[in-house]
Amino acid sequence: MKEIIALEYKQGELHMIDQRKLPQVFEMFVCKTWKEVDFAIQDMVVRGAPAIGAAAAYGAALAAREYEQESKDVFLSKMEESLAALNESRPTAVNLMWAVKRMRNLLDRHQQENVEQLVERIEAEAHAVVAADQAINIAMGNHGNTIIPEKATILTHCNTGALATVGIGTALGVVRQAFRSGKNIFVYADETRPRLQGGRLTAWELMQEGIPANLIADSVAATLIRDGKIDVILVGADRIATNGDTANKIGTFMLSVLAKTYNVPFYVVAPTTTIDFDMVSGSEIVIEERSSEEVTHIDGHRTAPEGIGVYNPAFDVTPHENITGIITEKGIVRAPFNEQIPKLK
Numbered sequence: 001m002k003e004i005i006a007l008e009y010k011q012g013e014l015h016m017i018d019q020r021k022l023p024q025v026f027e028m029f030v031c032k033t034w035k036e037v038d039f040a041i042q043d044m045v046v047r048g049a050p051a052i053g054a055a056a057a058y059g060a061a062l063a064a065r066e067y068e069q070e071s072k073d074v075f076l077s078k079m080e081e082s083l084a085a086l087n088e089s090r091p092t093a094v095n096l097m098w099a100v101k102r103m104r105n106l107l108d109r110h111q112q113e114n115v116e117q118l119v120e121r122i123e124a125e126a127h128a129v130v131a132a133d134q135a136i137n138i139a140m141g142n143h144g145n146t147i148i149p150e151k152a153t154i155l156t157h158c159n160t161g162a163l164a165t166v167g168i169g170t171a172l173g174v175v176r177q178a179f180r181s182g183k184n185i186f187v188y189a190d191e192t193r194p195r196l197q198g199g200r201l202t203a204w205e206l207m208q209e210g211i212p213a214n215l216i217a218d219s220v221a222a223t224l225i226r227d228g229k230i231d232v233i234l235v236g237a238d239r240i241a242t243n244g245d246t247a248n249k250i251g252t253f254m255l256s257v258l259a260k261t262y263n264v265p266f267y268v269v270a271p272t273t274t275i276d277f278d279m280v281s282g283s284e285i286v287i288e289e290r291s292s293e294e295v296t297h298i299d300g301h302r303t304a305p306e307g308i309g310v311y312n313p314a315f316d317v318t319p320h321e322n323i324t325g326i327i328t329e330k331g332i333v334r335a336p337f338n339e340q341i342p343k344l345k
């Protein structure tokens, strides 16, 4: 099976699978400048917390190449301008800020070096972010596989696979490892309104891998859970506070309430780069609100009446009380989260 590679840096260009077009069209979106990366993140050509972090890291590498002929002062100020813009491209996934901070720290640590050396360091750092993410995904997949029963029926939300990362995925990475290890699993994938990351992307990834699955409208999940048809729920995360409160794709909170009501294990799968160690509770997490067209239109066609008001938060926060465990590359943490999570730093 050919692995899906969400993004790749080749000869000074960042090539990304254009996730706005899948599954109908498989097309690469090529960024030659950091501003194109900034656009790609905002417009969700690339999406998913770890993939956004990796894209931002390569955005910094492209910026470094764009400004390599400048004097050191101009180079540093242009780098800061691009890093500040990339940092703001989407607000909720902390991996983005983590990648930008990593680049800022790198420039700070090597401030005595010349521009040429700095450019090389930034490029190497971006490659290191990607290499680390691949290994982290495998480790999460293996830890996660330990809680998946032999014939599990798994419910998942949004897209947390290879497209959302630069490896096998977070929650979908656990699904992959369970399947690849020979377990007889079945997946229900929420379509994930309004952007349909489940219907378009997760369904596509599951089919590429040959994992048996049904796609469901989001509103079907409650019936399946009540009827005892789901053994475990696996979701990803965009930002986790140190008390375990977790921001993830809108609709995740609702699933967690159902899981708690009907005693279904509910696991968050995320690398430690998704933990915001400066945030003690989910109430501090900034939730992105996206355009009304995501709700009033489907595939560019208006489905809602002109003039209707729209509320379109892209994420919600699941309280830690509803979470059975958080599967990270360092192992599975459980309550009391506010004691266990800081140990992962």
Ligand SMILES: CSC[C@@H](O)[C@@H](O)C(=O)COP(=O)(O)O
Binding pocket: 047, 048, 049, 050, 093, 157, 158, 159, 160, 161, 164, 165, 170, 171, 197, 235, 236, 237, 238, 248, 249, 250, 314
């Ligand atoms: C990679 S797993 C976690 C999340 O990033 C994922 O579930 C999610 O919420 C993605 O949101 P998106 O708005 O598509 O970037």
